[in-house]
Amino acid sequence: MKPSTLASLLACLLAAGLALPPDPAWSDPAKPPPATVPLPPPQPPARPDDLVPPAPQVTPLPPERPPELATGPDKGAVAKPDEPPKETKTTNDTKDAPAAQPEAPLPPARPPELSGESALALKVSAPDDTACLRRLERLGARFEAASPLGNGQCSAPHPLTVTALADGVTLEPAATLNCRAAExxxxxxxxxxxxxxxxFGESLKSLALGGxxxxxxxxxxxxxxxSEHSFANAIDVMAYGFTKRASLKVTAAPDSTPEAAFLASARTSACTFFRTVLGPGSDAAHGNHLHLDLRERNAGHRLCQ
Structure with missing residues (x-):
């Protein structure tokens, strides 16, 4: 566009009131337009009168405690909701003192029969062996009752003298046992x-006992x-006797022989009936016999070695 033509166009705009005063910067097309400052956002409209915030809600107080449920020294008095609690005066000596704990109740007095000489005279009653004796008879054992045994802490209130077992198996010598051990x-x-x-293809004839x-x-x-021997509750088996072959001592036998198989079978089956089974290999004290007893242990534990 020619300068003369631009000048005439501006003159027409000014005459019509539509043009701004000329700016030297705008007249030069090579220069960019000046930066403009953004205008602030318009103010929001006023809140209508019908949208006034509601009044704050007041939580209602709980009902008063009935007099019959009141606690403390003034059971009949009920504190008013608006009345502050009464302050109690405390001295410096009791202000920081811990609250007194209630005393633990004393245990009941020991009964007279469990005190002094009466307690020393108490004796534990022996177990009733009636059912055990009947079972022992049905097993084919030969036995008779013996006099009570006692020597300090060693005792056997109802011992039996057992001479033979089922199938004519004799005990050499006769065994002095309580009924449970004999069974x-x-x-x-x-x-x-x-x-x-x-x-061996033959029958057991006898058991040689050590004690x-x-x-x-x-x-x-x-x-x-x-030892459980002190209560007639243990047996030491020294050897097995048979009808035809020679007796077999309880000792270590060569492997892969009938003797070794028999001794191992007899020892293993003993763990089913006794709570303690010790023999050759357990320790030096049991190298020549099989010790069997019914010692009670915690949780029914058995010692089978």
Whole structure:
């Protein structure tokens, strides 16, 4: 566009009141337009009168506690909701003191029969062996009642003298046992009889015993805990006798022989009837016999070695 033509156009706009005063910067097309400052946003309209915020809600107070449910020294008095709690005066000595704990109740007095000489005279009643004796008879055992045994802490209130078991198996010598130990021995012997028939093809005739009731410590140690022999609750088996073949001592036997198989079977089956089974290989004290007893242990634990 020619300068003369631009000048005439501006003159027409000014005459019509539509043009702004000329700006030297705008007249030059090579220069960019000046930066403009953004205008602030318009003010929001006023809130209508019908949109005034509601008045704050007041939470209602709970009902007063009935007089019959009041606690404390003034049971009949009920505190008013608007009345502040009364302050109690405390001294410096009691302000920081801990609250007194209620005293623990004393245990009841010991009954007279459990005190002094009366307590020393108490005796634990022996178990009733009536049912055990009937079972022992049905197992084919031969026995008779013996006099009560007692030597300090060693005791057996109802011992039995057992001379033979089922199938004519004799005990050499006769065993002095309580009924439970005699019943376990009789039941175990029936399993030994089966092993004798299997390994040797003949019957068990006798059991050679090393001891039953003996008042002593374990492993003959005077400082050790009392052995179950002290209560007629243990048996030491030294050898097995048979009808035709020679007797077999309880000892280590060569592997892969009928003797080794028989001894292992008899020892394994004993763990089913007794709570303690010790023999050759357990320790030096049991290298030549099989120790069997019914010692009670925690949770029914058994010692089978």
């Amino acid at each position: 376990a021995l009789a039941r175990w012997t029936t399993e030994v009889q089966v092993a004798a028939q299997k390994e 039953t009731y003996v008042c002593r410590g374990q492993n003959h140690d005077t400082d050790a805990k009392l």
